[in-house]
Amino acid sequence: MQDIIDQLAHAIREAASHKTCLRIRGGGTKDFYGGPLRGESLSTTAYRGVIDYEPTELVVIARAGTPLPELEAVLREKGQMLAFEPPHFGSSATLGGAIAAGLSGPRRAYAGAVRDFMLGVRMVDGKGSDLRFGGRVMKNVAGYDISRLMAGSLGTLGVILEASLKTLPLPAAEFTLRREQTQAEAIALMNEWAGKPLPLSATCHTGGFLYVRLSGAVAAVRAAREKLGGEEVTDGTTFWRELRDQRLDFFTLPEPLWRLSIKSTAAALDLPGEQIIEWGGALRWVRTIADAQTIREAAARCGGHAALFRGGDKTTGVFHPLPPVMMRLHQRLKQAFDPAGILNPGRMYEGL
Template identity: 60%
Template sequence: MIEQFRARILAAGAAGTALRLRGGGTKDWYGQAPAGELLDTRAYAGIVDYEPTELVITARCGTPLAEIEAALAEKRQMLAFEPPHFGPGATIGGVVASALSGPRRASAGAVRDFMLGAVLMDGKGEVLTFGGQVMKNVAGYDVSRLLAGSLGTLGLILQVSLKVLPLPLCVASLRFEADEIAALRMLNEWAGRPLPISASCWHDGALSVRLSGADAAVAAARRELGGEELADAAAFWASLREQTHAFFADAGPLWRLSLPPAASAIILKGEHLVEWGGAQRWLKAGGDAATAAGIRGSVAAAGGHAVLFRGGDKGVGVFHPLAPAVAGIHQRLKLAFDPAGVFNPGRMYPAVSVQPDLLS
């Protein structure tokens, strides 16, 4: 399979054509429109190594996410960043390339934080190995983490090694009535206390929080916070992770706003949903150029950035514009890994590679 990939990549480079790297295609809608001839990675699949006592799993890019989660669940372990599937065909390569995380992201970390190593085929058909399978083996720049969120623009991710964590011993979810400003104040106050909060969501006058950890810690937090028990809690948090919650049912433009958690409520027209302790805020608003400029201006003034996550006019740019110096760094990275511009051209920005990270 490796030789087949190399032949396709070298032929594309020689012919000046582009390749569209794709696994299950569950995130084809994310980013700018895909372009190029399809290179399907699903045949290169399988868990290469899983050592539960070391909390590390290594798998090929086409391995279904469901297969990995099933193997981890047998040992009461998990991918702590709760990657969304967005469909039954999700693969671990797509998880890393998109770097999308679920409700636990603010407490556990992002995809990049769990990247231990990766094997990449670059635009010259060379197989490059970065990092490894233990936490303390990285010397120099950690390229494996750079691949998280690159949307396949730097090369073909052949294999990844990820840190995993044990499932929490106890989980409880609480609900509070609060408006957005009060909810943000509560979340920021709680963030400064030793509370085992593993997820949060505010929407439509209700704040929900999930507590995860040891039985005693969760019980103490429940007594301290009060509130009422959240009904169907597992289904609720799953609906946020997979965006099947009623808030996401509208097919109109959806913005993802990344802000400092302490930032006040952003007064923008449209329905809001707040996650990650206030650091991720979803907004239903127009996707035209004027609306995009207004949203990005307001969010930037508050110290954040805005992504046109879904719908709208992608001509306004899906991702927040990069500062010139940062864009230059990304252009040089693209040139180093993919000099012929073979991989997923324009999927993020013209000639650049890496998505601005959330909660940086």
């Protein structure tokens, strides 16, 4: 396996010396995500497999090229999971890609995001150096928290080689219910419930129904189920997986797909097109033909930001524009990791 790292590091050093761009790629299931793809593809898929898994201490260390389904199967065998529920936009989705994209699934609002489960990374930076940050312990304050900075950095700071992640036990019981509600009612309920000691693990409003997943001890799930009412969704597992992997009918609509991350109590968004509400109200998926500025202003008014997730016109940028002082700070950080500017340039922002 060291030979694969050597090859990756060599390719990066070559690219840095010739100032040619590299496009880091795992399973390629998120090629649609972010800015334009530039440069030669640098594949991480050969560097795969679980390095160390210690179920007793709830920690797994795996190589970046490990397909998510493979990793999750290893965990499931020991009754554990990745609690941030990373989306699989295809069966070849990799761990490295999940971390670099920083995307989390339905459980995120209740269990935490990718970054919250990151204990350490091994990576190759833009100079070709093989580096390790953090480790496998639950708490580490020895220096800057680089492993968490890597989550969501879209491959612009380095090539993730390995990650150590905190795992959690699978809940003893899980139950999905749904209730017919309007968007406004659903937002109000999601927020009301979030303030109560309920074993919520996912919420979603789509097609006139509020879906709720309860996870935890048998008694707690049973009690909450009685409290919340509604009807049982018998294939709940399928529903949440299709939501996570964007296979519900909503996601096949032709309009561009926007992802708005806003404060959870924000009222239903007044934008044309269909919407799905997740994460207790904090995440809104919008299929709309509205223009970018209208959508970004709507997100900003609700204390958040919008990203063009799939389709649409990417020429004005995909992610919420950064104020100049923030952009400079980003460029300085990029400079510290990738002085030649060869790793995934433009995937997050132009000039980064």
